[in-house]
Amino acid sequence: xxxxxxxxxxxxxxxxxxxxxxxxxxxxxxxxxxxxxxxxxxxxxxxxxxxxxxxxxxxxxxxxxxxxxxxxxxxxxxxxxxxxxxxxxxxxxxxxxxxxxxxxxxxxxxxxxxxxxxxxxxxxxxxxxxxxxxxxxxxxxxxxxxxxxxxxxxxxxxxxxxxxxxxxxxxxxxxxxxxxxxxxxxxxxxxxxxxxxxxxxxxxxxxxxxxxxxxxxxxxxxxxxxxxxxxxxxxxxxxxxxxxxxxxxxxxxxxxxxxxxxxxxxxxxxxxxxxxxxxxxxxxxxxxxxxxxxxxxxxxxxxxxxxxxxxxxxxxxxxxxxxxxxxxxxxxxxxxxxxxxxxxx
Numbered sequence: 001x002x003x004x005x006x007x008x009x010x011x012x013x014x015x016x017x018x019x020x021x022x023x024x025x026x027x028x029x030x031x032x033x034x035x036x037x038x039x040x041x042x043x044x045x046x047x048x049x050x051x052x053x054x055x056x057x058x059x060x061x062x063x064x065x066x067x068x069x070x071x072x073x074x075x076x077x078x079x080x081x082x083x084x085x086x087x088x089x090x091x092x093x094x095x096x097x098x099x100x101x102x103x104x105x106x107x108x109x110x111x112x113x114x115x116x117x118x119x120x121x122x123x124x125x126x127x128x129x130x131x132x133x134x135x136x137x138x139x140x141x142x143x144x145x146x147x148x149x150x151x152x153x154x155x156x157x158x159x160x161x162x163x164x165x166x167x168x169x170x171x172x173x174x175x176x177x178x179x180x181x182x183x184x185x186x187x188x189x190x191x192x193x194x195x196x197x198x199x200x201x202x203x204x205x206x207x208x209x210x211x212x213x214x215x216x217x218x219x220x221x222x223x224x225x226x227x228x229x230x231x232x233x234x235x236x237x238x239x240x241x242x243x244x245x246x247x248x249x250x251x252x253x254x255x256x257x258x259x260x261x262x263x264x265x266x267x268x269x270x271x272x273x274x275x276x277x278x279x280x281x282x283x284x285x286x287x288x289x290x291x292x293x294x295x296x297x298x299x300x301x302x303x304x305x306x307x308x309x310x311x312x313x314x315x316x317x318x319x320x321x322x323x324x325x326x327x328x329x330x331x332x333x334x335x336x337x338x339x340x341x342x343x344x345x
Contacts, residue, residue: 001338002034004083006076006100008093010054010065011037011044014185014215014230016258017089017113020144020163024087027164027331038079040067040096049079051096062187062253066093073099085109085338091135101137107341109334110138112148112158115255115277121151128155139341142334147277148255161337163256164330165265167322169233171241172267172315178209178305181243181268183236183259184250186216191249191273191291198249198298199225205302212239240266244311245304248272251291257281261325264318269311271300281325285318 007021022045025035037048044050051072054065072095080086080103088100091110101108116124124131132155135141141158143149149158180202184190192213202209203224210224214236217229228235240246246263248270254277261281263270270286272278279288287304289296304311 001085001335002083003028003036003338004080004086004100004106005035005037006080006086006088006097007037007039008066008090008095008097009039010041010067011039011048011050012041013054013065015065016163016256019258020113021089023164023166023327024331024334027327028335030328031331031335033335036079036083038076038100040065040072051075051079062185062189066096068095070095072096073102076100077103080106085341087111087334087338088138089113091138091141092131098134101135107338107345108138109140109142109337109341110135111161112141112143112152113163113255114151115147115253116151117253124151124155131155139344140337142337143255145256145277145280147280159337161333162325162330163258163261164325164327165258165261165322167265167326170237170262170265172265172319173241175244175267175308175311175315176210176242177244177308178206179212179243180209180245180247180301180305181212181214181239181263182216182247182249183214183240183262184216184248189251189253190216191251192216194249194251194292194294194297195247196222196225198294198301201295201298202301202305205298206305209301209305212243214239236262237266240268243268244308245269245271245301247297247301248278249289249291249297250275250278254278260286261322264322267315267319269304269314270318271297271304282318283321285314285321287314 028035040051085107142161217227246268273291274288
């Protein structure tokens, strides 16, 4: 099957949707299909069809790189003319995704990823007919989690197909006592300032505690903290595999929590914010704290660092629970969606 995977976000910049599009292409290829990645940007993964430079706009408390050129529809028609199905991610995000849904011929599948802000949810509710019209060409609609799907409850029918990771790529130890890891962009909603506010308390209780910050940097050094900035897969996997505790202090706006899945596959004990997406992914394999509560965050981290046996039990539960998000299973669910879309065309 020839499958066009369309991202509305810059393929040359890190992001959850781009990451899933690229991973899904690999899983589909491994299963014998012919995926083709299409999206904006001036650089991206090997073989991707790039649609040109993007504009960064603030959305959902993050910097969002999208292509706004209305002429992108013609480029998409050329890029996708011979595929069997077009899989459009974030179908309402301008301008690439709506244009991809309008490409004539192939069957369409649309996937909602985001946990949008309240004003967007209200817009979906009050503008049901407009949303339905916008995605009318999608024969099958999916959402990556119940949280992402809740924004379109009662608007359109959808099925849940979760995000995924290559579980077998992640190593589970040995763990370094006192080591904590954070992974995420330096966006407000990722909660890094909350963790850094909690960190002196952690160090006071556990003087040899060490924090690895993956994906963000700071100009001023902080005792016991190593800032890695952007990291590749090898560094990320090595740092997670050796961390006793993984901390996800995100403030909201998350629909899934792929960082939790990666840490779970690495056997980390998880301390995370009680946002619905994280509870959905980690469940019993995590300790949860209220978003923005640095005191409680510090307390939970300290408890796990001082009780390595408890941390080990949580890490083992995490490894067991993350199997449901393995990429081969996710790809199979999408292939079923593609086949249904082709049958309904």
